[in-house]
Amino acid sequence: MAFFICELTNxxxxxxxxxxxxxxxxxxxxxxxxxGLAVTDPLQLIASALETVxxxxxxxxxxxxxxxxxxxxxxxxxxxxxxxxxxxxxxxxRKFVTHLQNALPDIPVYWHxxxxxxVMALQAMxxxxxxxxxxxxxxNIDKVSAAIILQSYMESLKK
Numbered sequence: 001m002a003f004f005i006c007e008l009t010n011x012x013x014x015x016x017x018x019x020x021x022x023x024x025x026x027x028x029x030x031x032x033x034x035x036g037l038a039v040t041d042p043l044q045l046i047a048s049a050l051e052t053v054x055x056x057x058x059x060x061x062x063x064x065x066x067x068x069x070x071x072x073x074x075x076x077x078x079x080x081x082x083x084x085x086x087x088x089x090x091x092x093x094r095k096f097v098t099h100l101q102n103a104l105p106d107i108p109v110y111w112h113x114x115x116x117x118x119v120m121a122l123q124a125m126x127x128x129x130x131x132x133x134x135x136x137x138x139x140n141i142d143k144v145s146a147a148i149i150l151q152s153y154m155e156s157l158k159k
Contacts, residue, residue, distance in 0.1 A: 023070035026062075027150035029077045029114060029142050030093045031055060036142025038150045039069075047150035049143035058096070059103055071107055074100065077114030077149040112153040114145070 022044055029036035035058050037050040053061045065071070076097055079087040097109055 023072035025073055025075055025150060025154070026050075026065070026071050027075040027077070027112075027146040027153065028058075029146040029149055030058070030089070030096055031142060032089060032092060034142055036144070036146035037061075038143060038146035039071075040150065040154070042070075044072075044154065047147045047154065049147045052140070052143050055096075059099060062100065063103060066104060066107065074104075074107060074109045075112050075150055075153045076100075076109055077146070078111040079114055110153065112149050112156070114149050 022042055024042060025040045025044055025047075027038040027047065029038075033055060034052050035055045036052050038047050039050045040047055051061070062074075076093065079089045079093060081087055101109055
């Protein structure tokens, strides 16, 4: 997808430049009860927290979202322990990803390590002056964690 940017002077194009329009990346921090989501801007430069969705409603939410916004890929946080073994949540995440791939087969899914993202999210919220009430709201931590997963994923692509 692309569009042209033209400077209009007296309604005549003076110069035209080609600017690509990219689809967003969408990160998923899947949990048993709720899931944090984050997206990039259309140019895939910045990751931002999007929403926290009850996990049982997630597939419906994602289907609706991709109808409104072009999504290039999903980035799913892969829960692992420090030693690299699966956590109790890993099988649930893998099962959800199977459902996601069946429901939206044209959008690729990439795994990304999510270790320490909850701790990093809490630290980021503290650094940004979040109130104690905001930090206690687990949904806020989930969507900030998703943003950290997404930003980390984008940085890994630059290496």
